[in-house]
Each structure stands twice: as structure tokens, then as C-alpha cells.
Amino acid sequence: MGGLVLTTFDWVPEPPRGFVRDLRVRWALEEAGLAYRVATTPFEGREAVHFAQQPFGQVPWLTDGDITVFESGAILLYLGEKSAALMPTDPRGRAEAVEWVFAALNSVEMASLPWSMFRFMGFPGNAPEARFVDGFLKARLERIETVLGSREWLAGGSFSVADLLMADVLRPVDRFEGLATYPACRAYLARITGRPAFKKAHADQLADFAAADEARGSGG
Numbered sequence: 001m002g003g004l005v006l007t008t009f010d011w012v013p014e015p016p017r018g019f020v021r022d023l024r025v026r027w028a029l030e031e032a033g034l035a036y037r038v039a040t041t042p043f044e045g046r047e048a049v050h051f052a053q054q055p056f057g058q059v060p061w062l063t064d065g066d067i068t069v070f071e072s073g074a075i076l077l078y079l080g081e082k083s084a085a086l087m088p089t090d091p092r093g094r095a096e097a098v099e100w101v102f103a104a105l106n107s108v109e110m111a112s113l114p115w116s117m118f119r120f121m122g123f124p125g126n127a128p129e130a131r132f133v134d135g136f137l138k139a140r141l142e143r144i145e146t147v148l149g150s151r152e153w154l155a156g157g158s159f160s161v162a163d164l165l166m167a168d169v170l171r172p173v174d175r176f177e178g179l180a181t182y183p184a185c186r187a188y189l190a191r192i193t194g195r196p197a198f199k200k201a202h203a204d205q206l207a208d209f210a211a212a213d214e215a216r217g218s219g220g
């Protein structure tokens, strides 16, 4: 079957809902107004067919005819090729968007992910490891705070996949109140996640996992 197909888990437990990375792709597809359908792969018991699409047994991946792309950043760049709503069309703006996509994933998420995982797992905040990730995240947030304090968008003077990704990388930090002393980051996050496409993508992910609960006859 042709068309864009986004694959995510058929179910996940309650805590990560609203943060599963298929959200990034749903959001981009909604921003671009591209038609797509959502397919699922089992969360419990990863099978060979899953590893054939995503070598780490993770989600999401996107199928476009006979092309399959995994890694959320790569998927967003792929979709950016399809829509000016996602990627500036001029060379300078595109270069800026690509650099900020990598900055979000490779500089900010590298710090925000362990920080939020520590919170998620309830690790004691005074452990040396926790203090290390606190400092790592602080160093990144201080720089992003300065950047976001002086511009509305990261790349090309308009919304792009760079903003989508940076916002989604900051969301788990905000979830655990890690942006409390970073007003520019908080304002940026509120503005970007106030977009109708984010709201729809977020609601759709929650609805799909709630429907999966129903199908399993459980409450999550």
C-alpha cells in the first residue's frame, strides 16, 4: 500500500504517553498537511520484522512507498524535503534548520534525556551522577536560553522542523520543572506547543494508546 505510514508501538504504559517519539512525526505531518496513516508494532516482544525496520527495536519509523526511514531526526529532515511548512526553501535557511536539528538531538537531547530519565526513575537528586547530569543540562539550557531570548525561530525566520525538535527535546525537562529558571525556554515551548498541529498530534497519540487499553481490557 502506498502513502505515508508512521509506525509506533501498539501500546505503551501510562508514564511515557504523550512523549513517545512518534509524536514528533505526527506533529510534522500535521504541520505539513500531509496525508498519513498510523501502523503499529508490538511493544511487548520485539520481533525480527521490527528490527528489520528499526535496528534498535525502537519507534518510530516512516514508510513512504518503498522507502523506510528510522530515527526521528532523519524522518523530520525527510519530511522537510516535502514541505516548505517544515523546512525553509533558501539554502541559508535550510542549512540553519539542519544545524539546529542536530543541535537539538546531539547537544541538547544528549543532556536532557539522561536528566529526565533520572527524574523519571526517581533517582536521588544528591547522587554524584544526578549532580553531573544537572550540570550538563544547565550548561546547555543557559546557552539555549540566550539564543531563544533573542529570536522567535531557530532557523530561516519561520517555524521549521528545528523548532519542532527543539521543543520536543525541551518538553521532558519542562515535565519535571527543569525550565523554571529559564523564562525564554518556557515561553518558546509554550508558543511552539500551542500550535494546533502539536495539539492534534498529542491528542491523537493519547487517544491511540487509550484505545489500545480498551482493546486489552485494561486501564494502562
Ligand SMILES: N[C@@H](CCC(=O)N[C@@H](CS)C(=O)NCC(=O)O)C(=O)O
Pocket (backbone or CB within 6 Å): 019, 020, 021, 022, 056, 057, 058, 059, 060, 070, 071, 072, 073
Ligand atoms: N533516537 C531514536 C530514539 C527512539 C526512541 O527512544 N524510541 C523510544 C520511544 S520514544 C523507544 O522505542 N523505546 C523503546 C526501547 O528503546 O526499547 C529516535 O529519535 O527515533
